Amino acid sequence: GAVVSQHPSRVICKSGTSVKIECRSLDFQATTMFWYRQFPKKSLMLMATSNEGSKATYEQGVEKDKFLINHASLTLSTLTVTSAHPEDSSFYICSARVFSGRAGGELFFGEGSRLTVL
Amino acid sequence: QKEVEQDPGPLSVPEGAIVSLNCTYSNSAFQYFMWYRQYSRKGPELLMYTYSSGNKEDGRFTAQVDKSSKYISLFIRDSQPSDSATYLCAMSANSGNTPLVFGKGTRLSVIA
Numbered sequence: 149g150a151v152v153s154q155h156p157s158r159v160i161c162k163s164g165t166s167v168k169i170e171c172r173s174l175d176f177q178a179t180t181m182f183w184y185r186q187f188p189k190k191s192l193m194l195m196a197t198s199n200e201g202s203k204a205t206y207e208q209g210v211e212k213d214k215f216l217i218n219h220a221s222l223t224l225s226t227l228t229v230t231s232a233h234p235e236d237s238s239f240y241i242c243s244a245r246v247f248s249g250r251a252g253g254e255l256f257f258g259e260g261s262r263l264t265v266l
Numbered sequence: 267q268k269e270v271e272q273d274p275g276p277l278s279v280p281e282g283a284i285v286s287l288n289c290t291y292s293n294s295a296f297q298y299f300m301w302y303r304q305y306s307r308k309g310p311e312l313l314m315y316t317y318s319s320g321n322k323e324d325g326r327f328t329a330q331v332d333k334s335s336k337y338i339s340l341f342i343r344d345s346q347p348s349d350s351a352t353y354l355c356a357m358s359a360n361s362g363n364t365p366l367v368f369g370k371g372t373r374l375s376v377i378a
Binding site: 152154179180182189190191192194197239241243245253254255256257258259260262 | 315368
């Protein structure tokens with residue numbers, strides 16, 4: 149299947165700092181990527197839809213100034229958690245839908261990035 | 267009623283058992299259905315993809331979609347301890363770049 153790569157897989161930072169997470173589509177072009185957040189033993193929560201060359205679309209309740217999303221190319225989307233606080237500690241996962249001939253396209257996920265804010 | 271309902275479990279079965287995982291949904295427009303497996307601290311991995319109604323088999327896994335009942339299933343034959351994970355169903359009405367709607371996931375433990 150298609151490969152979505154995410155980096156870093158784990159990051160620990162001090163409260164008040166900013167952290168950038170990269171999501172790359174390795175063997176396909178992704179005009180749209182989706183960013184999810186997941187708390188321990190909970191389901192995926194969609195944060196935003198990242199669109200190449202335009203502004204991201206954020207879900208209700210997600211602070212766009214807190215979670216900056218940039219999708220500057222067809223293979224890279226970044227999520228920056230600004231002025232991180234302990235409550236931002238979570239597992240962040242990106243995904244992209246691949247249209248390879250199958251009806252509807254398949255959604256592939258990155259490996260996830262575990263953020264711990266001290 | 268939530269768009270997608272999935273029993274969170276946990277579900278515990280002995281090795282070799284047949285596992286049945288299910289989701290129900292309310293939106294009759296859904297026509298693209300996926301099952302994901304997620305190991306702890308990892309991103310979800312696409313297991314099965316089904317378009318519209320019917321069955322699909324891949325090795326020990328079989329996905330079934332019954333659109334008339336708005337019910338999808340994932341069967342795992344000869345379950346192994348390595349199948350222990352959380353299984354998420356996901357679905358979409360559109361073929362474009364729109365987010366999928368996910369179930370909450372079912373935690374499965376296969377005991378050796």
